Amino acid sequence: MRNYHISKHNSFYAIGLSYKKADAEVRGKFSLDVPAIDHILGKAKEIGIDGLLAISTCNRTELYGFAQHPYQLIKLLCDQTNGTVEEFQEVAYVYKNHDAISHMFKVGTGLDSQILGDFEIISQIKQGFYRSKKQEMANPFLERLCNSVIQASKRIKNETELSSGATSVAFASVKYILDNVVDISNKNILLFGTGKIGRNTCENLVKHSNNSHITLINRTREKAEDIAGKFQLTVKDYGDLQTEIRKTDILVVATGAQLPTVSKALIYPKKPLLVLDLSVPKNVSDDVKELDNVTLVHLDQLSQITDETLAKRKEYVPKAEAIIEKVKKDFLKWLETRKFAPVINALKDKLNTMKTEEIDFQTKKIEGFDQIQAEIISDRIIQKITKQFANHLKSNEVDTEDSLELIQKVFQLELHSK
Numbered sequence: 001m002r003n004y005h006i007s008k009h010n011s012f013y014a015i016g017l018s019y020k021k022a023d024a025e026v027r028g029k030f031s032l033d034v035p036a037i038d039h040i041l042g043k044a045k046e047i048g049i050d051g052l053l054a055i056s057t058c059n060r061t062e063l064y065g066f067a068q069h070p071y072q073l074i075k076l077l078c079d080q081t082n083g084t085v086e087e088f089q090e091v092a093y094v095y096k097n098h099d100a101i102s103h104m105f106k107v108g109t110g111l112d113s114q115i116l117g118d119f120e121i122i123s124q125i126k127q128g129f130y131r132s133k134k135q136e137m138a139n140p141f142l143e144r145l146c147n148s149v150i151q152a153s154k155r156i157k158n159e160t161e162l163s164s165g166a167t168s169v170a171f172a173s174v175k176y177i178l179d180n181v182v183d184i185s186n187k188n189i190l191l192f193g194t195g196k197i198g199r200n201t202c203e204n205l206v207k208h209s210n211n212s213h214i215t216l217i218n219r220t221r222e223k224a225e226d227i228a229g230k231f232q233l234t235v236k237d238y239g240d241l242q243t244e245i246r247k248t249d250i251l252v253v254a255t256g257a258q259l260p261t262v263s264k265a266l267i268y269p270k271k272p273l274l275v276l277d278l279s280v281p282k283n284v285s286d287d288v289k290e291l292d293n294v295t296l297v298h299l300d301q302l303s304q305i306t307d308e309t310l311a312k313r314k315e316y317v318p319k320a321e322a323i324i325e326k327v328k329k330d331f332l333k334w335l336e337t338r339k340f341a342p343v344i345n346a347l348k349d350k351l352n353t354m355k356t357e358e359i360d361f362q363t364k365k366i367e368g369f370d371q372i373q374a375e376i377i378s379d380r381i382i383q384k385i386t387k388q389f390a391n392h393l394k395s396n397e398v399d400t401e402d403s404l405e406l407i408q409k410v411f412q413l414e415l416h417s418k
Contacts, residue, residue: 014103
């Protein structure tokens with residue numbers, strides 16, 4: 001990437017791990033909350049990295065950034081999580097330059113999601129970019145790339161049916177309940193955690209189960225009450241968690257905690273209990289499996305549910321890929337213009353110097369010389385000249401390197417490197 005004058009580092013990398021090779025336990029070790037992402041951005045800035053984006057969801061953790069070597073990014077991630085470099089290397093992927101760009105397009109448009117067409121990730125990319133910008137770690141390349149991925153995602157949503165039908169982690173959990181629990185409308189359901197997945201699960205439960213015995217618990221009661229108010233559901237305090245678990249038939253856990261919040265000790269195993277853990281890292285301790293009458297189902301099992309909806313979505317993959325290629329082509333075309341930006345800027349500076357000298361000369365020579373009008377006309381001519389050169393350099397029929405060398409030689413330009 002050196003020739004594009006975007007970063008002082010030579011290459012752009014995407015490093016990370018996902019559901020494809022890393023199970024939920026391993027993904028949990030490398031998951032990042034907002035403070036951890038901010039800390040990584042701060043550390044990156046300290047070691048001289050000048051562009052970095054971090055995203056972390058239940059299905060993946062990734063860093064996109066400029067570095068001399070990908071190990072710089074890998075170490076940043078491992079130093080801030082519970083995972084080791086050795087564990088990372090066993091399940092990780094590293095993409096460089098154009099491959100890294102292509103990977104972000106695939107991720108951001110739902111083609112790399114655990115459930116095809118799940119666009120939840122695009123909001124994570126938006127939030128990740130916002131955090132990078134806030135910490136002054138978002139350079140023009142990252143901004144343009146993120147905007148292009150967002151544009152491709154919007155077009156795919158609007159122009160294809162890749163995300164049609166109710167298929168998501170939240171819907172998959174409800175589908176599992178409906179397929180495996182008899183007389184669902186009369187069962188007690190407890191939803192612990194009302195973040196994005198929790199909210200969506202709640203809405204799907206209300207819509208598809210005809211169940212009025214749904215109780216919500218969240219560490220922050222107000223968040224649970226906001227959702228409960230929409231559907232006239234019951235809300236209990238976090239301190240009532242153990243009591244409510246022992247009363248329920250189905251427990252759905254969707255909290256964002258870094259350590260398990262539901263353990264064997266909280267459960268009364270005298271009656272059947274179905275537990276669905278939709279969290280990464282796992283928020284239900286493995287010792288729950290030791291209890292008789294308890295069935296524990298984790299996110300990865302739910303995400304394997306395939307049905308007619310997913311089969312139909314696959315039909316739209318070629319059209320989605322065509323949209324990605326179009327938007328990516330526009331992005332790469334912009335990227336190519338970065339190669340000659342320093343020369344065009346130097347040319348503009350040179351022409352402005354010529355303009356200033358000539359206007360100064362004419363002001364002294366001609367009585368009543370209209371300097372303001374001369375400035376306006378000169379600026380417009382300079383703009384047209386530089387635009388002509390830029391268009392020439394963009395042409396596929398032009399040898400860009402030779403043209404840049406000729407322009408520098410003719411105008412005796414001095415380039416100002418970063």
